[in-house]
Amino acid sequence: MPDFPNLIHFAIPFFILSMLLELYVSTKQHIKTYEIKDAFTSIVMGLGNVFLGFLSKGLVLLALFYVYENFRFFTIPVAWWSFVLLLFADDLSYYWFHRISHECRFFWASHVVHHSSQHYNLSTALRQTWSGSFTSFIFWLWLPLLGFHPAMILLQMSISLLYQFWIHTETINKLPKWFEAVMNTPSHHRVHHGSNPIYLDRNHAGIFIIWDKLFGTFQAELKEEKVVYGLVTNIHTFNPIKVAFIEWYYMLKDTFSGTKSFSNRIKYLIKPPGWKHDGTGKISTDLREEWLNSKKSN
Template sequence: MQIPETPNLIHYAIPFFVITVILEVILTVKVKLDEYEFKDAGTSIAMGLGNVAIGLFTKGVVLSIFYIIYNFYHLFEISFVWWAWILLLFAEDFCYYWFHRISHESRLFWASHVVHHSSKKYNLSTALRQTWSGSFYTFIFWFPLILIGFHPVMVLVQMSISLIYQYWIHTEMIDKMPKWFEAIFNTPSHHRVHHATNPQYLDRNHAGVFIIWDRLFGSFEPEVEKPVYGLVSNIETYNPIKVAFIEWYNLLKDFFTTKTSIINRFKYLIKPPGWKHDGTSILSGDLRKEWEVKKKADV
């Protein structure tokens, strides 16, 4: 079987990203929504460009690792046929769901993913605000696809397709899609919830392409209240370097300087963001529970 070269779909999509961001700016001004914050958008674009530049290196590393695993062992021989791509669409999205969910539940993965949530605005430029460090280690969530027998090239292509799909859902210009579409696919409405800091929205709607995983695994929340975007504790900077690495600095600081047991030090890596060994934790799950209790009391 002749193996095709790996197309870098993100690079082909860059002109489309630029054009749509410009169109959104024009439409935002025209309908008199909140002013487009150009400093914030500039930071997002800088993060996106950095992600693409780093990806020139990491994509090769990841592909090599995938090949090593694939050549060592894979259960089935899955060829480049149409039905295999359909299977991979769902299988890759399932892996993405768990990667995304764990990235909110484990600080080690949150340290890279926090970048994407660091903007207090929600527009197409926010979609470009991508990690500079995550591609070095988050690929482990896609190992099962290689072991099943999907070719490494297929997996990388589908990962890019998923990322491109998720671009258009970063907007407030679209309210709701048709009900059948909202029931199956990730949409702007579902993803606005994911980026919100409202207590009922915290750590919800981790979908990539299909919202069905959130519905199946109990992490779905519909958009009702107007979302407030950003982080529970916002990163007050437009500096791309700080945005990219401030959580890594805070994580390593907690790990190396906190006066506690070695077990607790490692818990700073695996526990959710905000966890403290002394019981003073501010966890998103606790904030949500407080909201649920208050809601029941108000009924």
């Protein structure tokens, strides 16, 4: 078992200093990006995620090791070149996890936490799920199957999370074109957090934006369309318990209440957010198409 450090715990002082620096810079730039109650909620959600991570990490390690010890095709050594391969393999895993978390309501019930803030700053990066880590690991099970050691996988997942911290800011506009073309940036990720129809369910990248361009989910930030942060229907609460579980409540209520077929009840778990069995709901593709049609007519 390779002995890798827990990078997230070491990064906590860096997170704090970065938020203070961002607050200073945003004040100089006259950008009102922080709201005390909102930032406090994000920090509490982050602390809760770290605490619950002690519980979920055991489950994740058990699953990864079970696949690695019993079913792996190869044994990939711990070496510099294997970490390069893992960098891209992990990021591809993250892309599909992230994308499906927007397209399947069961996973959205956890991921919605990260999108629930109507502000966009470094504290928003800390607004993490309390439930998602118990299920999201399934998108990484193919990595120990290939032969990557579980400890390597967990380390790379931490590196990916650390990278994504700095892109949650409005203080950085656009970076050099070559960097914007390949890497995930504040501009690309602002789009991802937008509730504007044109921005919904776009830019799912972790580190490399190339996956969105490859799989057709890329959207550039438009000068004429300022990003509006938050959800299509915002939850309007700073209560961490509600932030963590309110979508679970709504999803289960839609699933088990009323008169509907068994198949439609299941669809409330697997269909995208906004879907309704009676056809009255609108998912992100419907909202985007309406927005585009309105632009054409104008």
